[in-house]
Amino acid sequence: MPEFLLQCQGTIHTLSTPWIMGILNSTPDSFYAGSRLNAPREAAERARAMLTSGARIIDIGGYSSRPGADPVTPEQEWNRLKEVIPAVAEVLNDFPGSFISVDTFRADIADKALLAGAHWINDISGGNLDPEIFNVAATHRCPYIIMHMQGDPSTMQLNPAYSHVTQDIITFFSEKLPRLHDMGIHDTIIDVGFGFGKTLEQNYQLLRELHAFQLLGRPILTG
Template identity: 75%
Template sequence: MGILNITPDSFFTGSRFSAPDDAAREARAMLKEGAKIIDIGAFSSRPGADLVSEEEEWDRLKEVIPAVAQVMTEFPNTFISVDTFRSVIADKAINAGAHMINDISGGNLDPQIYATAAQHKCPYIMMHMQGNPANMQKNPSYQNVTTDIVKFFSEKLPLIHELGVHDTIIDVGFGFGKTLEDNFQLLRELKAFQLLGRPILTGISRKSMVYKPLESSAAQSINGTTALHMAALQGGAQILRVHDVKEATETVTLFTHLMPQGIDHLLPIWER
């Protein structure tokens, strides 16, 4: 999953593309490098970020999604994900050409998003976040981060299934209301989430859990990101949400040689 941010303030400047032509060009480049999903987001969810208005979020997306959708016609079996927690934005995005919803709040900020996903019969990515982007890194606390988040999903998934959301992907939410130690515990214990029986997406790319231990920066964290991507794959991740598609594709290729069964058996049906 290649990251395409339509924002002026996302934490990694290399993922920012606001003009439709520029966004389409970047999407084509990522697809050529092996991306199967392009995740388009119009608000920054970095720690401490302010929420943009619904009107501004859609204004950023409304021309970019059709432009990227046109590019997708050149690449069979590829998909657009809209990164939003707002049901109204998700509905408009699906109607404009997106195929799935990536919700950083897991429905906590707008529960109506479940009905939107059910109405469109589209895949829904449910991420765990403690708090919201403005306050999530202010003293996050868990009894046990792994068991607490397993419980979160085990309670949420049956509820949204009853509402008609059947194609669900889970994301533990690295960096979203987690300490550095929490992040590494989750990565170390990622296999625990396989018990939920849903595909696992991980978003580790260039985050502070990569560059802080290395005393580096987001711009200099590609090697560390690659190392943790391999750990995520070994822990059962089926989708890597990344800024650097070529490097991630190479990591997946090497993982398939390392593991005799490869990764295809882990992928959701729509991505095979």
């Protein structure tokens, strides 16, 4: 794979081999039941196990993006995260070069999470649901994962439609990345958003054509 450099908290990290992301969902209704947790101690233990097994990034979310999941207020989302993130951050002290990403599309939650110990933002909406999240990423100078999603979690699977799914998503990133760069957000990671506003066949097409996204010159996250 190509070699990329990522700056995080004043340190340059080389990404020349794939990094594994472990998922911790501080939610009762996320896609995968095995990722759900409900206590800081449990989160810390799960994070330690994943880091020991080779994960470099622990992604923590408090808002389920599963189709049909119940809406979550900002207050509920933050209450699910505010004790979990510091607990996991303490574990990371034993694993230098590892990071926490906060899975949120809300600018205020991202800001609080970064102040509480997270290092990256993982935004499933690519800034479409809360454009202020770009300003948060720029202020903190943190890596920003920009994902493509058609619609929002409540509507994304109703009738996904594209002229050409791969070309349309490349266009999406081609329009977003220069704007992020102009705002000072240089450490971007792209995520095509498998399962987020795509049919099964569109997901398979994206998987077959994933190499096409290398022309954007950014690391690619898949899951």
